[in-house]
Amino acid sequence: MENWLKDVDKCGLPGKFKAWIYQHGILPRLLWPLLVYSVPSSTVEAMERTINSFLRRWMGVPKSFTSLGLYCTGSKLQIPLRSLTEEYKVTKARKVIMLRDSRDEKVREAGVQVNTGRKWRADKAVEEAEARLRHSDIVGNVAHGRLGFGCVTRSQWSKASAKDRRTQVQEEIRRMEEESRLTRAVTLRKQGKWLNWEGEPQRKLTWNAIWTMESDRLSFLLKSVYDVLPSPTNLVTWGLAEKPDCKLCGRPANLEHVLSSCRTALSDGRYRWRHDRVLASIADHLDQARKAQKTTNKGPSFISFVRAGEEGAKAKRACGILGTATDWRMEADLKKQLKFPQEITVTNQRPDIVLWSAASKQVVMVELTVPWEERIEESFERKREKYQALTDTCTEKGWKAWCFPVEVGCRGFPAQSLWRTFSRLGVTGQVRKRAISVVARETESASLWLWRKREKKWIGGHRAVD
Known part of the structure; x- marks a missing residue:
């Protein structure tokens, strides 16, 4: 052997x-x-x-x-x-x-x-x-x-x-x-x-998935999940450093601090940059699902008679919320500041994604959080309470409103709330599975970049200098 x-x-x-x-x-x-x-x-x-x-x-x-x-x-x-x-x-x-x-x-x-x-x-x-x-x-x-x-x-x-x-x-x-x-x-x-960890399903890496992963990304994923990355706290534990201080803010820094809790990284926009990358991936898949609904209900409908003893074609039922209308519009809080549709209500709150249908008077709000995996349930409850008043206001004005807080762990673990949201909106089957895989990959790549630049100044976007 x-x-x-x-x-x-x-x-x-x-x-x-x-x-x-x-x-x-x-x-x-x-x-x-x-x-x-x-x-x-x-x-x-x-x-x-x-x-x-x-x-x-x-x-x-x-x-x-x-x-x-x-x-x-x-x-x-x-x-x-x-x-x-x-x-x-x-x-x-x-x-x-x-x-x-x-x-x-x-x-x-x-x-x-x-x-x-x-x-x-x-x-x-x-x-x-x-x-x-x-x-x-x-x-x-x-x-x-x-x-x-x-x-x-x-x-x-x-x-x-x-x-x-x-x-x-x-x-x-x-x-x-x-x-x-x-x-x-x-x-x-x-x-x-x-x-x-609560709220995240198990993630199984197949050999096909491993083939497509870069070696450093696979190594980072394994090390981050089991907390064996050379963070300042771990370096002190291993006897390789004297102080466990963060190079950016000067506070004691473990892996959670580097990837999710550093105040300097937050004010520099590092976490916002990662959040926007993940949000862009989710918005892209929802936009594809929205556009797919425009191809339905076109042209006149005809009655197809069925002979005795034969089975007729089964009528296609609306799949998810997006399947109930064909005039969906979407706005995402990317590149420019999102403004909540004034035809629904006037508010200062800005959900990350808003989809609405004027014909059916329906509005869907999606709010993304990229927290530390142990705080996923806490983030879900906080965002749900934050937008509960806006959801009630939309309902009072005659709109059927939904608010879906979704979470993706900063180490690339999509929470169960993201799976449920895609399913409720009509993104199911292999399409949903591929979408979740892309979202996880974007989160991993962004967190890997933040880890590499943990000791460098952030200029803007993904640029960092010594």
């Missing part, structure tokens, strides 16, 4: 390609000997520590980067890497079931023991997994979030076939391993802070 890793490390490929070679080349070749031979779990854990050292270097993260960031499937940011220890445990559990439940009576009665050392025993793990599955049958299907009864289905252990039971046990072993990783994450004061 070490020879394979060293050979891959010597090649001239970028680090993300080396990680792909490990995932699809080295790891599958290790599983067969781990299945056949009696290898203790402590030896496998030592092998994984060696693998982690190479993966950290290839992914552009420091040695202090936790292995949870490489393999955890319950974190806010997931990358498509598999843990050797997890695959080893699943492999050994499969071997136990294959020998115990074999169709050959002699194999079943041979009493073959699967030796995995004293630290972890495969037979005990299989018994625990089966007990958990039987308990799940007693509990039944549990609905999460806003899902109704019957939306979550699972195959029951008591009614499953032998093959399905083997698959369920392996998946339960994976869940048990993930639970142990999340338990470890709770003990991490800095690198486990993503457990406090």
Whole structure:
């Protein structure tokens, strides 16, 4: 294994390609000997520590980067890497079931023991997994979030076939391993802070997404999520600096301060520049959805008769709020100061995006915030209260009004409010998914630029000087 890793490390490929070679080349070749031979779990854990050292270097993260960031499937940011220890445990559990439940009576009665050392025993793990599955049958299907009864289905252990039971046990072993990783994450004061994020869905990076990402952007994303960037506070902790002061304002500076809370950066317009880049991306997708509604309801409508026994074409229903009218107009608070449409009401408030339809007397307000991820729920409530009076005023004047506060975390994590807003307005399916991906990429790129220029004076726009 070490020879394979060293050979891959010597090649001239970028680090993300080396990680792909490990995932699809080295790891599958290790599983067969781990299945056949009696290898203790402590030896496998030592092998994984060696693998982690190479993966950290290839992914552009420091040695202090936790292995949870490489393999955890319950974190806010997931990358498509598999843990050797997890695959080893699943492999050994499969071997136990294959020998115990074999169709050959002699194999079943041979009493073959699967030796995995004293630290972890495969037979005990299989018994625990089966007990958990039987308990799940007693509990039944549990609905999460806003899902109704019957939306979550699972195959029951008591009614499953032998093959399905083997698959369920392996998946339960994976869940048990993930639970142990999340338990470890709770003990991490800095690198486990993503457990406090509320309002953001999990973000899964596929290999296709990683191919399109620049190496420095991928490295910045991983380091920022787990707070291992060389911020002034971290440098003092690591013994590489004497004072944790910000070069701009002189206050103690951690990563949150640099990306979201520096008063000098706020007064210089750095955060406003990032906000406008993200807003321009959202406004562009909403403008495309608005223009798409103008092509509907053109020309005379005809009645199509349907013969007996045949099914007629289903009528197209309006998709979202934008689908209820064709005369939508839009203004965004970009480049020039936005003025709220006076035909609706007179106010000094300026939402970031305003869409209105005079024919149907509807108005939609979108207010964007790019906060620190742990303050997303707070930002949502603050902006909703801020524009509640304006929404009520529009309603009193006979307009049907909506106000959608949306948040995008400064490290590129769109909140659930942005997904809901696109859906309510009629941007759904793959179009919504691509739009969210573009918004996340714009936020990451802007925050990466702010991080690079954290010690330089801001002239205007994205220009910085020493």
